[in-house]
Amino acid sequence: MSEKMSSCSTSLAPARSLSSVCSPPLTSSVTQMFIMLDSAAEQLMVHKDFQVAFDTCDRGLESLANMDQEDSRCGEFKAAFCILGIQALAELNQWHGVLSWVLQQYEHLEKIPAKIMQMCVLLYSKVGEPAAMQEAARVWLHCPSNSRATGFGTVAELYLLHVLVPLGLRDEALELIGGEVGSIAFTEDQRQMALDVVEEQEQENLESPPNLRISPDSDTAAHPVSTKGAVIHRLEAMLRFFYRKLLLTGSGSFSLRRVFLAAVLLYMLFLRLDPALPSSFMWISKLLQLLKQMWRTMFAPYHQALAQSKEL
Known part of the structure; x- marks a missing residue:
């Protein structure tokens, strides 16, 4: 653990x-x-x-x-x-x-500090029980006094990515992003990116064959590998989104390349992927393909120009 x-x-x-940091006398x-x-x-x-x-x-x-x-x-x-x-x-x-x-x-739920709410959301997400935090996080986020708390935006982000999206609660996710909570917690760019993530997840669900979807009540769903697989699908969707943005903006977008690299590094740190696990093979292959495509997009023009200069 x-x-x-x-x-x-x-x-x-x-x-x-x-x-x-405590100024009063002890x-x-x-x-x-x-x-x-x-x-x-x-x-x-x-x-x-x-x-x-x-x-x-x-x-x-x-x-x-x-x-x-x-x-x-x-x-x-x-x-x-x-x-x-x-x-x-x-x-x-x-x-x-x-x-x-x-x-x-x-x-009372509303009185829990933001930092502790963040820890609880992450913990229950890691053990594959995001539903345990659904009601608690919703109540906390809709408390007016918490909207001024430091870390309110982080709680909203974690609630969206680690509770609503994994549970497939698309309508509630869209309501969070477009509602009062989203207007306080997210900037316009963040709201657009959150919408893209929700749409990516919806597309993933539509593309997945019904017979391959795992029932939450099955024994396999409680297995750590299944939990990791769900997170892999979400992060894979985010990586594809970042890659498409990179293609649209061209190879000169240094900030997007950094975001893409940060997403990959966060994945490796967050899950500590073990290459020896059979469940990791498909993800490693897809990640390698994405990195190769990004590499060609970023550096192919440079190599072509270099080759032409050598020929001259």
């Missing part, structure tokens, strides 16, 4: 540096919170004792209930303990209880 949450490990940095209770937070981070990252790390987070959250809730540091401590607790539960393969545990701390 360590791979599933590796992308969130950088979130420990704010937790361990809270003392450098009280004994605040000092104790720092000690518990540091201990939980050490157990999680250094000793890999995930149960002890989670238990420490739980005790820290209980102690916070006895602190002065007017202290601005309470919110920071609660978020930091929850971030570490989520990672510990994921490492313990107890991801199914993450959302309910977070709700115990914040009581």
Whole structure:
């Protein structure tokens, strides 16, 4: 489960540096919170004792209930303990209880910080249960007070790409992009790209033979390879979209080439593709073809000009 949450490990940095940004004087209770937070981070990252790390987070959250809730540091401590607790539960393969545990701390979905919502969406997507976050993310995004929160746009983007698109909820995805949430979360360019991604996924669904589609209730759907295959299809559609944009704009579009390369690198980092897996062969072949086509588009004119100059 360590791979599933590796992308969130950088979130420990704010937790361990809270003392450098808190201007009010430290009280004994605040000092104790720092000690518990540091201990939980050490157990999680250094000793890999995930149960002890989670238990420490739980005790820290209980102690916070006895602190002065007017202290601005309470919110920071609660978020930091929850971030570490989520990672510990994921490492313990107890991801199914993450959302309910977070709700115990914040009581209402609308009060969950954006960073924690992002982690929950990514976690449930990685384990192949995006539907678990459908209602929670929808309620959070439609809360007016959250629209001003830092990270609101990222939550909307993750909800679209990792919940609505994988579940095939095209109408809801279009409503999100074109509605009030989309107008706040996305720029015009981002909204257009989101529409393209939704259309690509719809086309994929239409092109896929019905007998090859996997039922969500089947045993195969619960297998990690099937989960990875669904993500591969989405990323493949995005890569094709970027490649077509590259062709339309010509070989001089340096920004689009960087975006295409970034998409490929993010895929490799996100899934850590194992070339030895049989399920990877088709994807590697398609990726190689796309890269060859992009290479010819970008550099074929240069090589032709060079060959002509040599002949002269």
